[in-house]
Amino acid sequence: xxxxxxxxxxxxxxxxxxxxxxxxxxxxxxxxxxxxxxxxxxxxxxxxxxxxxxxxxxxxxxxxxxxxxxxxxxxxxxxxxxxxxxxxxxxxxxxxxxxxxxxxxxxxxxxxx
Amino acid sequence: xxxxxxxxxxxxxxxxxxxxxxxxxxxxxxxxxxxxxxxxxxxxxxxxxxxxxxxxxxxxxxxxxxxxxxxxxxxxxxxxxxxxxxxxxxxxxxxxxxxxxxxxxxxxxxxxxxx
Numbered sequence: 001x002x003x004x005x006x007x008x009x010x011x012x013x014x015x016x017x018x019x020x021x022x023x024x025x026x027x028x029x030x031x032x033x034x035x036x037x038x039x040x041x042x043x044x045x046x047x048x049x050x051x052x053x054x055x056x057x058x059x060x061x062x063x064x065x066x067x068x069x070x071x072x073x074x075x076x077x078x079x080x081x082x083x084x085x086x087x088x089x090x091x092x093x094x095x096x097x098x099x100x101x102x103x104x105x106x107x108x109x110x111x112x113x
Numbered sequence: 114x115x116x117x118x119x120x121x122x123x124x125x126x127x128x129x130x131x132x133x134x135x136x137x138x139x140x141x142x143x144x145x146x147x148x149x150x151x152x153x154x155x156x157x158x159x160x161x162x163x164x165x166x167x168x169x170x171x172x173x174x175x176x177x178x179x180x181x182x183x184x185x186x187x188x189x190x191x192x193x194x195x196x197x198x199x200x201x202x203x204x205x206x207x208x209x210x211x212x213x214x215x216x217x218x219x220x221x222x223x224x225x226x227x228x
Contacts (some may be wrong), residue, residue, distance in 0.1 A: 034216075042221060042222040043115065043117075043203060043220050044203065044205075045179055046216060046217075046218065058160060065178070085181070092156075098146070099146075099161055099168065099207075100146070100158040100161060100171055101146075101148075101156075101158060101217060102158070102168050103155060103157075104155075104156065105155050106156075
């Protein structure tokens with residue numbers, strides 16, 4: 001069974017600092033991977049997705065993620081945090097032929113002014 | 114705005130009751146997915162419909178059922194409600210039935226409170 005692990009349920013960074021949110025997947029077949037963001041009282045918005053093309057994926061709002069098969073990881077980064085980045089971030093995975101998204105437990109990102 | 118709409122936004126009801134949550138997918142999308150988000154279970158996949166047919170089933174209770182209508186909107190029916198059913202219920206839609214080019218777009222959710 002596929003699983004997604006997000007290390008750190010809460011991450012705090014200073015405004016302007018690097019954002020690093022960790023995601024590891026467990027799958028016998030390299031999955032398709034996604035990062036979604038959830039702002040307070042809102043639905044999930046797709047940040048970026050990996051579908052086995054380029055291993056470095058660029059998304060919206062300056063975020064990017066790198067797929068590393070050897071580490072079974074798909075960490076999300078942003079070079080410089082902005083106050084508007086404060087939200088909950090979910091890593092998710094799916095395999096071709098198994099359309100349901102398996103989500104990690106989420107990481108709440110706090111930006112310190 | 115993802116283009117996926119869900120109604121109602123909030124729902125407060127009592128134990129034992131039955132409710133219906135409604136979802137309209139993005140224009141042209143054929144698949145609808147239902148997810149439940151709760152504090153203890155996180156985000157869990159419930160069920161997927163593709164062009165009117167059930168496509169995949171997840172951790173959906175027998176008290177819950179769903180359907181997708183010819184106009185592609187979907188309804189999630191929750192019956193014999195329990196306190197533990199209180200959660201945020203999301204609907205998502207995607208253009209086809211899945212695969213690497215398919216992305217799920219989420220609606221704003223329906224917050225269900227069972228008292």
